[in-house]
Amino acid sequence: MSKNLTLNNGVEMPALGFGVFQTPPEDTVAAVDTALRTGYRHIDTAAAYRNEREVGEAIRSSGLDRSEVFIETKVWITDYGYDATLHAFDKSAGKLGVDQLDLFILHQALPSRFDLTLDAYRALEKLLGDGRVRAIGVSNFMPDHLEKLLRETAVVPAVNQIEVHPYFLQRDVLDADAAHGIVSQAWSPIGGITFYRDGGTGSTLDDATIARIGQAHGKTPAQVMLRWHLQRGRSAIPKSVRPKRIAENFDVFDFELTDRELAAIDALDTGVRGGPEPDAITLETFGMEIPEA
Template sequence: MPALGLGVFQSAPEQTAAAVETALQVGYRHIDTAAAYGNERQVGEGIRRSGIDRADVFIETKVWPSDYGYDETLHAWEKSTRKLGVEQLDLLILHQQAANLFDRTIAAYRALETLLADGRVRAIGVSNFTPAAIDRLMDAATVVPAVNQIELHPYHSQPATQKADAALGIVTQAWSPIGGITFYPGPWGDERRNVMQDDTIAAIAAAHGKTPAQVMIRWHLQQGRSAIPKSTNPGRIAENFDVFDFDLASDELARIDALDTGRESGPDPDRVFGEQMLFPIPED
């Protein structure tokens, strides 16, 4: 799996194909999507429009909890491959741990194991799983997840989850790797901080002649994580890929690590999945 990929969360369907095409022409070879994003079809279109051979593109997608269950997850694979226009997925992961529905989560993962054994997927994994959820899963699973995709950026680096993943040989993959989807509460009242405007990261970026986003992506890659920054802007897509010509010093990595607040900004992974969250994934 290429460590750096393009994410398409919240990319409008009408913008997704062009973003994917641009990314592949820039040099990306890893695209991350999900059934719940509603843009798998456009991801497939962008791959075809790029002219890059399918065998050279790593496609990752996710099963939403409404499709958890053994037979349901097998059918989710059918829906995703049909929309993407491919016969095999490179990585298929469970989108949420859905802790209050964990029997269905386990059944879904068993379906992933079947798809892996049958060669319909090349690798399987999970997303938004806490260490406790990984432990629960491994009590029933036979295949260790290849990837755990979690919220991870300098203000929320989740060291305990990274450590638990590493102990099992699971690659930690960062969504919102540059903190782009959220603003973070500051220490006083309504003051807000955005990791893209952090003074420490700005200083490191200036020292290398790079942008804050490039520094954060480099931080992920040098520490052995996968990162999937999202953009539909051609210039930003290219900028986010231009991170292979510099290295961060160990003290710079440590300074970024020290920015962790211990506070998530995205949804709580342990939240209850009620019926309103189990929206159906369309067939087409």
């Protein structure tokens, strides 16, 4: 299978990205450097992660040409609104040290102020039209958020980055994305933040079905889960700061899961969300100041 996905505007995006969510700035340069040396060519960060500057530093010091690395980052809700979001681009691009972003997305839907969400997205459309970004999208948008956005704006998002892993499939969101030609991109693709310590479900990494499939292919549970995303046509953004794990997560292009194995992983869905409820995101509870470049 191809290592790239073609977005709805024709832009090619590496399907497997490297994430830096919760990676401290002091660890980010080394982690991204390791990822790029391993072979990753898609780095996913966000203004709210507070490590865009270090991502940019690692990309510059890698020796790779700018055109070889697909850079994705996100606007935080505090910077929603037309002018504020245009300025959010300046902040992110400035920290990353680039003139153009490959993918710029809204981090949350902000249902309580959807007017600001719409204005923010219109700013993304402007940036796209001006060539300052190559593709635009959203994150954590549920089907009703998508429908409201599509009614009021002109450009269909290229990507919707959402929580997806074997224990939380969000089929309704995946179906809505597919219906509109939007690539679903999985954050927490191996259930990393959602080990269900309270619910008794356990970790996806210890799941017997996934382990059995891994043994059949000589692969780890994490590799099986990442391969499952890719074969289902999704982008996946694993994260790690450990070189061994970074390399392991990239070694997923030399085996193929059967239809039965894919279905068995699909059937593990518990319906339990690990991240925050998208409708609960408000400026009052999740607002944070995003520093200048």
